[in-house]
Amino acid sequence: MIPVTWYMMLSAAIFCIGIFGFIARRNVIIMFISIELMLNAVNINLVAMSHYLQDMRGQILVFFIIAVAAAEAAIGLAIIISLFRNRATVHVDEIKEMEG
Amino acid sequence: MEITNMHMLIPGLPLLAFLINGLFGARWIKQEAHWIAALAVAVSWVLSVMTLLKVMQGHTYYGDIYTWISSGGLRVSVGFSIDELTAVMLIVVTTVSTLVHLYSVGYMHGEEGYSRFYAYLSLFTFSMLMLIMSNNFLQLYFGWEAVGLCSYLLIGFYHQKESAARAGMKAFIVNRFGDFGFALGLFLIYLTFGSLDYQTVFSAIDGWQSPAISLLGLETDLATVIALLLFCGAVGKSAQVPLHVWLPDAMEGPTPVSALIHAATMVTAGVFLLARCNAIFNLSPAAMAVVAVTGALTSLFAATIALVQNDIKRVIAYSTISQLGYMVLACGVGAYSAGVFHLYTHAFFKALLFLGAGSVIHAVHDQDIRNMGGLFKHMKITAITFWIASLSISGLPPLAGFFSKDEILWLAYSSGGSFGKMLWATGTLVAFLTAFYSFRVIFRTFHGEFRGEVEKKDHLHESPASMTIPLMLLCAGAVGAGWIGLPALWGFENHFAEFLKPVVGHVAAEHGNYSHSEEWMIMAISVAAGLLGLGLAWAMYARKTDLPERAAGAMSGVPYRLFFNKYYVDEIYDYLIIRPTVWVAKNILVTVTDGLIIEGIVNGIPRSIGRISQWIRKAQSGVLHHYAAVIVFGFFIMIAASLIWAGGN
Numbered sequence: 001m002i003p004v005t006w007y008m009m010l011s012a013a014i015f016c017i018g019i020f021g022f023i024a025r026r027n028v029i030i031m032f033i034s035i036e037l038m039l040n041a042v043n044i045n046l047v048a049m050s051h052y053l054q055d056m057r058g059q060i061l062v063f064f065i066i067a068v069a070a071a072e073a074a075i076g077l078a079i080i081i082s083l084f085r086n087r088a089t090v091h092v093d094e095i096k097e098m099e100g
Numbered sequence: 101m102e103i104t105n106m107h108m109l110i111p112g113l114p115l116l117a118f119l120i121n122g123l124f125g126a127r128w129i130k131q132e133a134h135w136i137a138a139l140a141v142a143v144s145w146v147l148s149v150m151t152l153l154k155v156m157q158g159h160t161y162y163g164d165i166y167t168w169i170s171s172g173g174l175r176v177s178v179g180f181s182i183d184e185l186t187a188v189m190l191i192v193v194t195t196v197s198t199l200v201h202l203y204s205v206g207y208m209h210g211e212e213g214y215s216r217f218y219a220y221l222s223l224f225t226f227s228m229l230m231l232i233m234s235n236n237f238l239q240l241y242f243g244w245e246a247v248g249l250c251s252y253l254l255i256g257f258y259h260q261k262e263s264a265a266r267a268g269m270k271a272f273i274v275n276r277f278g279d280f281g282f283a284l285g286l287f288l289i290y291l292t293f294g295s296l297d298y299q300t301v302f303s304a305i306d307g308w309q310s311p312a313i314s315l316l317g318l319e320t321d322l323a324t325v326i327a328l329l330l331f332c333g334a335v336g337k338s339a340q341v342p343l344h345v346w347l348p349d350a351m352e353g354p355t356p357v358s359a360l361i362h363a364a365t366m367v368t369a370g371v372f373l374l375a376r377c378n379a380i381f382n383l384s385p386a387a388m389a390v391v392a393v394t395g396a397l398t399s400l401f402a403a404t405i406a407l408v409q410n411d412i413k414r415v416i417a418y419s420t421i422s423q424l425g426y427m428v429l430a431c432g433v434g435a436y437s438a439g440v441f442h443l444y445t446h447a448f449f450k451a452l453l454f455l456g457a458g459s460v461i462h463a464v465h466d467q468d469i470r471n472m473g474g475l476f477k478h479m480k481i482t483a484i485t486f487w488i489a490s491l492s493i494s495g496l497p498p499l500a501g502f503f504s505k506d507e508i509l510w511l512a513y514s515s516g517g518s519f520g521k522m523l524w525a526t527g528t529l530v531a532f533l534t535a536f537y538s539f540r541v542i543f544r545t546f547h548g549e550f551r552g553e554v555e556k557k558d559h560l561h562e563s564p565a566s567m568t569i570p571l572m573l574l575c576a577g578a579v580g581a582g583w584i585g586l587p588a589l590w591g592f593e594n595h596f597a598e599f600l601k602p603v604v605g606h607v608a609a610e611h612g613n614y615s616h617s618e619e620w621m622i623m624a625i626s627v628a629a630g631l632l633g634l635g636l637a638w639a640m641y642a643r644k645t646d647l648p649e650r651a652a653g654a655m656s657g658v659p660y661r662l663f664f665n666k667y668y669v670d671e672i673y674d675y676l677i678i679r680p681t682v683w684v685a686k687n688i689l690v691t692v693t694d695g696l697i698i699e700g701i702v703n704g705i706p707r708s709i710g711r712i713s714q715w716i717r718k719a720q721s722g723v724l725h726h727y728a729a730v731i732v733f734g735f736f737i738m739i740a741a742s743l744i745w746a747g748g749n
Contacts, residue, residue, distance in 0.1 A: 023728050031724075092724045099722030 007048030015041035103163035111229035113140040118222035125215025133215035138201040145194035155187040181235035189232040199570040206566035224250035255353040267349040274346040278336015285329030327387035338370025355458030364447035374431040392432025399425025403533035435511035436604035442504035448577030449492040456486040478560040494535035494630040500582035535633025543641035
């Protein structure tokens with residue numbers, strides 16, 4: 001039986017990798033993947049807690065998150081493709097349209 | 101008795117006609133607008149006659165139909181009160197209005213804004229009827245202001261013409277001065293009696309002891325103050341000195357408007373107000389004296405100006421002011437029924453004079469009597485009706501003007517003391533002047549040789565039937581309207597005075613100290629004054645003498661120039677009121693109030709918002725990583741804060 005803290009440490013590690021990837025990288029695809037990593041870190045956490053607390057609600061929530069993440073991924077990729085078509089780049093430093 | 105639907109239709113139909121012509125006139129009805137307007141007011145006239153017949157049988161009507169304002173102790177209704185005074189006014193207003201509607205079909209034919217003209221006329225008729233039929237002071241005030249608005253709109257009917265637009269504004273602004281006092285009077289009435297309903301107020305006045313008050317260091321009593329404030333409104337509306345300056349300028353409007361609004365109906369609203377509020381005025385001899393003197397002064401003042409004016413409409417306008425002075429004078433000596441009687445006869449002959457002048461202008465396309473002459477043979481109907489109207493206004497028997505004017509002069513004479521005799525002397529002098537300037541116009545216009553341009557002479561023609569028929573109908577009124585008030589001296593009962601007795605009381609009984617021979621003498625003097633004026637005008641203007649030039653030359657000093665320039669009242673007002681006002685507007689309101697304070701606030705707020713935004717917008721770098729860093733950093737702060745907070749517990 002693996003203790004629940006291990007799962008949580010795994011989850012925290014993946015989450016931090018996601019944050020690091022999101023902040024440190026300039027390639028918008030990599031940033032996007034980092035966001036997915038953070039989401040899945042949350043999912044791992046939810047499933048582990050659900051099992052630990054013997055409560056199915058956490059797992060149900062995970063299914064919703066996966067479904068929403070799929071939709072979000074589709075939209076996100078569509079935005080990236082559209083961006084690439086217009087600007088011919090995936091490097092975010094070159095995109096500063098919203099500067100005030 | 102209760103108000104019925106029939107009574108509500110009297111003002112209702114003109115209102116309906118206004119709405120129809122106002123909404124659909126410009127696009128769809130256009131040149132057919134007179135059908136709706138004239139039909140509505142004609143039905144109102146029929147209903148008014150029916151109402152008059154009922155009132156003559158002794159029925160009066162009083163009732164509220166709708167609660168207008170209900171706020172705390174203030175309760176004002178829209179309601180109607182139809183008594184003897186209202187019935188007389190109903191007949192005057194609807195008769196003249198109907199005839200003017202008919203006349204305008206010919207006079208305004210093909211004018212631009214034809215439907216607009218009829219819409220305004222209907223609105224005016226509605227407002228005037230609301231004014232006279234009201235059963236409370238606030239509705240009276242509503243009608244009062246609404247007729248003022250219609251007057252403004254119709255004076256400025258030819259709004260492309262700058263002088264017309266200015267005259268409209270002048271009429272409106274001068275009336276503000278009077279109405280300011282009128283409004284204060286209404287406030288005082290409400291404060292004193294706690295209501296604005298006629299019945300409540302007038303029954304409270306019965307036996308009321310007016311408290312003495314001190315106003316700006318003057319010892320007076322409340323009734324005097326209220327009466328004088330109400331009189332302010334009458335001074336403005338009825339163009340009494342010193343607020344008479346707007347009426348001559350109002351002649352910029354179309355002539356039918358001058359006949360309806362600025363001769364027969366609206367300007368007499370002031371006299372109506374005096375008669376309606378007679379209970380208040382009777383409490384204050386001081387206020388009555390002010391009213392009488394104002395009336396006498398106005399009638400003399402305007403008559404002298406009328407002597408030398410050359411614009412046919414302006415002469416008649418000054419004549420109107422002068423006759424209004426007569427009516428106010430009558431009210432001032434307590435002879436309200438005589439004042440209203442003169443109002444009623446004056447409506448016919450003065451409307452006739454104006455419509456006749458309109459007919460002349462229609463033919464000559466000029467208003468200057470120096471460019472007229474010899475029109476008698478070209479336009480017989482106009483000339484004859486104009487003659488009769490002038491005989492009537494000059495007070496020659498047995499025409500309508502004689503009876504009303506004589507009654508006023510007699511009641512002024514017999515009102516007591518040297519004060520009454522002075523009023524009578526002024527009135528008689530004015531009667532002489534009236535006959536003189538009226539026939540000066542006639543001899544200059546209809547007799548002698550045509551003095552206008554030669555090519556115009558071939559185009560002189562009588563006006564169409566829609567214009568001459570109203571002239572003839574009004575002429576019947578100018579002849580016969582006075583016969584309902586034949587004097588008691590001639591062995592008749594004075595039906596008119598008896599009829600109005602329930603509303604305005606009776607004065608003749610108080611003047612029992614005068615003999616019949618004196619009354620005959622007054623009558624003879626007033627007729628002689630009229631004939632003398634007629635004769636002098638004939639001698640000066642018809643008998644081709646050089647008298648006018650010599651007279652003008654002899655008087656070329658002060659009096660002639662004083663009369664010709666209307667006593668320089670406009671110039672004095674310009675100097676005393678208009679210029680300081682414009683100075684204050686330009687140098688204080690525009691530069692300081694508007695330029696610094698209002699502009700400062702209005703422009704300052706957006707400017708400072710803009711400045712702050714310029715500074716804050718730097719936070720929006722557009723770089724995705726800055727946003728991400730802020731999110732993560734904020735997340736850590738929130739975690740840390742929640743841990744500290746949890747640890748604290």
